Amino acid sequence: MKQKKPLGLYVHIPFCRSKCDYCDFCSIVPNSNSVIEHYTDALILQMEDNSARLRPYLIDTVYIGGGTPTSLDEKRLARIIENIYRNFKIAKKAEFTIEANPATCDAKSLRRLRKLGVNRLSMGLQSVHDNELRALGRIHTFADFRDTYEAARAAGFDNVSLDLMYGIPEQTEKSFSETLSAVTALEPDHISMYALKIEDGTPFARRKDALVLPDEDAQFSMYMNGVEYLASRGFERYEISNFARGGKYSAHNLKYWHSEEYFGLGAAAHSFIDGERISTTRNIRDFIDGLEIVNNDINVIDSKVAVRGEALADDYVMLAMRLSEGVNVADFNAKFGIDFNEKYGVLLDDYVDDGFVEKDERGYRFTSSGMFVSNYILSDVLGLDEE
Amino acid sequence: MANEMNYDRSKIRNFSIIAHIDHGKSTLADRLLEATGAVAHRDMEEQLLDNMDLERERGITIKARAVRLDYASPDGSSYVFNLIDTPGHVDFNYEVSRSLNACEGALLVVDATQGIEAQTLANAYLAVDANLEIVPVINKIDLPSADVDRCRGEVEDIIGIPAEDCPAVSAKTGLNIPDVLEAVVHSIPAPEGDPDAPLRALIFDSYYDSYLGVVVYIRIVDGTLRQGDKIRLMSNGATFDVTAVGSMEAFGLKSRGILRAGEVGYLTASIKNVSDTRVGDTVTLADAPASEPLPGFQAVHPMVYAGIYPEDGARYGDLRDALEKLRLNDAALTFEPETSTALGFGFRCGFLGLLHMEIIEERLEREFNLDLITTAPSVIYEVLLKNGERVRIDNPSSYPAPDDIDTAYEPIVKASIITPVEYVGGLMELCQDRRGNFIDMKYLDAIRVELHYELPLNEIIYDFFDALKSRSRGYASLDYELSEYRPSKLCKLDFLLNAEQVDALSFIVHEEKAYARARKLAERLKENIPRQLFEIPIQAAIGSRIIARETVKALRKDVLAKCYGGDITRKKKLLEKQKEGKKKMRKLGSVQISPEAFMAVLKLGDD
Numbered sequence: 001m002k003q004k005k006p007l008g009l010y011v012h013i014p015f016c017r018s019k020c021d022y023c024d025f026c027s028i029v030p031n032s033n034s035v036i037e038h039y040t041d042a043l044i045l046q047m048e049d050n051s052a053r054l055r056p057y058l059i060d061t062v063y064i065g066g067g068t069p070t071s072l073d074e075k076r077l078a079r080i081i082e083n084i085y086r087n088f089k090i091a092k093k094a095e096f097t098i099e100a101n102p103a104t105c106d107a108k109s110l111r112r113l114r115k116l117g118v119n120r121l122s123m124g125l126q127s128v129h130d131n132e133l134r135a136l137g138r139i140h141t142f143a144d145f146r147d148t149y150e151a152a153r154a155a156g157f158d159n160v161s162l163d164l165m166y167g168i169p170e171q172t173e174k175s176f177s178e179t180l181s182a183v184t185a186l187e188p189d190h191i192s193m194y195a196l197k198i199e200d201g202t203p204f205a206r207r208k209d210a211l212v213l214p215d216e217d218a219q220f221s222m223y224m225n226g227v228e229y230l231a232s233r234g235f236e237r238y239e240i241s242n243f244a245r246g247g248k249y250s251a252h253n254l255k256y257w258h259s260e261e262y263f264g265l266g267a268a269a270h271s272f273i274d275g276e277r278i279s280t281t282r283n284i285r286d287f288i289d290g291l292e293i294v295n296n297d298i299n300v301i302d303s304k305v306a307v308r309g310e311a312l313a314d315d316y317v318m319l320a321m322r323l324s325e326g327v328n329v330a331d332f333n334a335k336f337g338i339d340f341n342e343k344y345g346v347l348l349d350d351y352v353d354d355g356f357v358e359k360d361e362r363g364y365r366f367t368s369s370g371m372f373v374s375n376y377i378l379s380d381v382l383g384l385d386e387e
Numbered sequence: 388m389a390n391e392m393n394y395d396r397s398k399i400r401n402f403s404i405i406a407h408i409d410h411g412k413s414t415l416a417d418r419l420l421e422a423t424g425a426v427a428h429r430d431m432e433e434q435l436l437d438n439m440d441l442e443r444e445r446g447i448t449i450k451a452r453a454v455r456l457d458y459a460s461p462d463g464s465s466y467v468f469n470l471i472d473t474p475g476h477v478d479f480n481y482e483v484s485r486s487l488n489a490c491e492g493a494l495l496v497v498d499a500t501q502g503i504e505a506q507t508l509a510n511a512y513l514a515v516d517a518n519l520e521i522v523p524v525i526n527k528i529d530l531p532s533a534d535v536d537r538c539r540g541e542v543e544d545i546i547g548i549p550a551e552d553c554p555a556v557s558a559k560t561g562l563n564i565p566d567v568l569e570a571v572v573h574s575i576p577a578p579e580g581d582p583d584a585p586l587r588a589l590i591f592d593s594y595y596d597s598y599l600g601v602v603v604y605i606r607i608v609d610g611t612l613r614q615g616d617k618i619r620l621m622s623n624g625a626t627f628d629v630t631a632v633g634s635m636e637a638f639g640l641k642s643r644g645i646l647r648a649g650e651v652g653y654l655t656a657s658i659k660n661v662s663d664t665r666v667g668d669t670v671t672l673a674d675a676p677a678s679e680p681l682p683g684f685q686a687v688h689p690m691v692y693a694g695i696y697p698e699d700g701a702r703y704g705d706l707r708d709a710l711e712k713l714r715l716n717d718a719a720l721t722f723e724p725e726t727s728t729a730l731g732f733g734f735r736c737g738f739l740g741l742l743h744m745e746i747i748e749e750r751l752e753r754e755f756n757l758d759l760i761t762t763a764p765s766v767i768y769e770v771l772l773k774n775g776e777r778v779r780i781d782n783p784s785s786y787p788a789p790d791d792i793d794t795a796y797e798p799i800v801k802a803s804i805i806t807p808v809e810y811v812g813g814l815m816e817l818c819q820d821r822r823g824n825f826i827d828m829k830y831l832d833a834i835r836v837e838l839h840y841e842l843p844l845n846e847i848i849y850d851f852f853d854a855l856k857s858r859s860r861g862y863a864s865l866d867y868e869l870s871e872y873r874p875s876k877l878c879k880l881d882f883l884l885n886a887e888q889v890d891a892l893s894f895i896v897h898e899e900k901a902y903a904r905a906r907k908l909a910e911r912l913k914e915n916i917p918r919q920l921f922e923i924p925i926q927a928a929i930g931s932r933i934i935a936r937e938t939v940k941a942l943r944k945d946v947l948a949k950c951y952g953g954d955i956t957r958k959k960k961l962l963e964k965q966k967e968g969k970k971k972m973r974k975l976g977s978v979q980i981s982p983e984a985f986m987a988v989l990k991l992g993d994d
Contacts, residue, residue: 256952
């Protein structure tokens with residue numbers, strides 16, 4: 001039997017109970033069950049449309065993200081998951097993640113998810129301080145979170161990731177270090193620690209001038225102290241914003257950063273497959289109509305671009321440099337037939353002396369301070385539009 | 388020829404319109420064109436005499452223009468009017484004076500809502516100096532706040548000319564315009580001059596036409612000029628064969644074959660360069676020259692210098708071509724190549740004044756589609772060196788080392804400011820702050836005052852006019868003329884970024900002002916230099932002495948913390964945009980500055 005190729009599968013659930021003030025992800029607060037029902041139907045139609053295409057692949061990571069996937073009722077969520085198994089070949093040991101927000105799931109629903117094969121939870125906590133959670137427009141308190149977290153452990157989830165944020169309104173360096181110590185005391189398996197970014201079109205962007213946010217220097221110390229503290233508690237920073245204990249990296253996200261193939265289902269989902277980057281419409285109505293009425297996957301595609309050669313090499317470097325391991329020069333040269341040192345290395349060398357980049361016989365990687373200014377450096381180093 | 392028969396000097400009237408800016412000079416000119424039938428109302432573009440778009444937009448006349456009007460008076464006679472428009476700004480005073488010398492009279496337009504302003508007075512004095520008959524015209528009488536009687540009173544009291552019966556009009560609506568035409572006939576004398584005497588013609592304007600060569604506007608003072616004559620320019624002895632002579636009509640030139648004493652018109656002679664035909668020069672015949680030129684010719688010299696650089700270094704050639712094209716029409720504009728380590732290749736340009744500079748910049752950007760970086764404007768200093776040599780400095784980079792300087796001199800102007808009395812305090816403070824030397828103060832009437840100050844020119848060229856306007860809610864007006872060079876304690880202020888001197892930021896400043904300016908500019912630099920991966924010290928120095936310092940802190944955070952569910956394109960676009968922005972940066976040693984930041988710094992006022 002022919003060996004199947006590995007593939008990551010992403011499924012987008014664009015619904016939330018309420019919209020956070022900073023969020024610009026594709027998600028809506030549904031005003032009726034009908035839109036959820038239609039979306040679920042469309043999603044399943046899209047799976048069926050792609051079932052044959054993905055037959056040569058063995059899916060070894062599944063990631064259901066949102067929005068808030070757990071804001072769906074148990075029955076619909078179960079239907080979606082069952083259809084994933086029905087339409088695609090999922091590896092026995094696949095990492096199967098679902099994003100879960102506190103107060104949208106309970107012991108019962110978590111047990112059911114676990115039974116359906118979900119083995120990893122990614123929970124949005126953001127902060128342990130209720131005033132900061134309110135300032136972000138979150139609907140839960142830290143106490144709510146703890147209940148859900150304990151229910152998840154009780155339901156048998158032995159791989160739980162928590163999302164934290166720094167640079168948020170009302171936060172101080174002290175309150176952030178309190179968040180870190182309270183969170184590590186819960187002994188999660190994985191932590192994502194993101195800087196708040198004010199995105200255009202969000203409520204935060206509209207009242208940007210009124211927001212009191214920690215400045216750049218404060219955010220820098222939060223990050224650096226965070227990295228150091230988490231290391232002391234056994235969390236290895238393996239990507240700019242991601243930390244794992246006991247080697248429990250996010251296998252799905254690593255596919256993005258390793259430029260491996262993945263396939264996205266649902267509105268606003270992205271795929272990288274057969275050398276093409278495909279994005280799906282962000283408009284939920286268009287997504288539903290495209291699949292239900294025309295019943296053809298092609299109608300929901302927003303863009304489809306073949307990426308190859310130097311552009312692909314740029315992407316690879318941009319993504320690999322997010323990782324602590326950085327770029328392995330030998331791997332890169334073999335993969336692209338381009339001399340890494342000649343094209344990128346000479347430019348990265350400029351940043352070695354100042355301690356932003358580390359270089360050895362294996363390759364190049366950012367230091368912590370380099371990661372924190374990585375856009376600045378990458379915009380110098382990558383060829384980008386010059387190609 | 389018909390023209391020969393039409394020549395009747397007693398029926399010619401040569402006059403200008405003079406006014407303070409915005410008092411309606413160009414609108415009045417338009418109405419006169421219309422009323423004499425030179426232009427039909429439907430063809431009327433607003434302010435026809437102002438040819439350049441820029442002039443029409445800014446509502447100012449940059450260069451003189453002239454037009455011939457045929458006027459049939461109700462008394463049954465026909466008259467030839469030559470209306471010579473003049474620039475309304477102090478930068479162009481010399482051009483104004485030459486235009487006035489081509490006339491016998493001037494219409495002095497006074498805004499009935501504003502009364503007499505600084506330039507009204509300055510222009511009236513110029514007209515008096517040129518022995519012109521002044522006919523006041525009170526304008527804007529249609530406005531509710533017009534006070535015609537007060538205006539008449541001011542004209543009589545302040546300028547000292549009768550205004551009891553002068554025309555009161557609305558150029559905008561056309562009200563009482565016939566009164567103006569009759570006043571021209573009856574109040575302004577016909578020109579004198581002998582058509583049989585040796586030719587003496589005054590050049591009062593010229594422009595370059597790509598088909599005709601330079602078109603020279605002249606007033607024949609004595610003698611007769613015909614097509615085919617060989618002429619000589621008396622200032623430089625250059626000779627040319629006249630290809631055409633004629634008159635300026637509302638819609639273009641009209642060849643007439645001959646011009647005689649008292650007439651105003653143009654000549655063309657295959658002249659390639661406007662700098663050959665300087666305003667104020669005398670044209671005579673090469674074969675039968677006049678013995679003496681007309682009095683009053685001066686070569687105009689730039690008063691203000693600045694470096695102009697293309698934002699995109701690759702467009703240096705385009706900038707040179709554009710400057711050459713502008714110089715074809717503007718003998719007062721000078722430029723020489725200059726290099727700056729910070730800005731690359733550009734030009735050191737000389738201007739008559741700040742307005743002239745702004746106009747040139749704007750025309751370069753607008754008509755030639757160039758993006759420019761302009762260094763801080765500088766006046767010309769004179770420095771007596773210890774070795775006895777006296778040098779003129781128009782560029783801070785050529786300022787001698789402090790040890791070599793015996794005495795430095797700076798240009799001083801005599802300034803006249805007319806202001807409502809309630810702003811006197813604030814304006815005196817402003818002048819004091821700009822190192823002004825109070826001369827006197829005169830009450831023009833119960834509510835307005837004329838202040839006289841001596842001020843260093845370099846204190847005026849940055850933002851004095853704006854400061855004047857803001858401290859007087861726009862009511863104060865300014866006029867000035869260069870008076871002399873005086874010894875002054877000057878020094879050159881340099882700026883260092885990351886310990887490297889940035890030549891384009893240097894300027895010459897009075898010692899008293901050096902500290903404040905250094906601090907201000909260092910702060911401005913700090914605000915405008917984007918954070919980079921290293922800390923950037925900013926230092927201001929006189930010689931080797933550091934007098935101000937600031938620090939741009941190092942960039943700490945520039946990261947996309949979250950890479951969205953597989954959306955690689957979004958992150959890449961962000962980096963592409965960033966790279967694009969960096970390409971526009973100027974590298975000053977190891978420091979990168981965006982052109983916008985550069986301009987924010989260079990356009991410094993002392994606010």
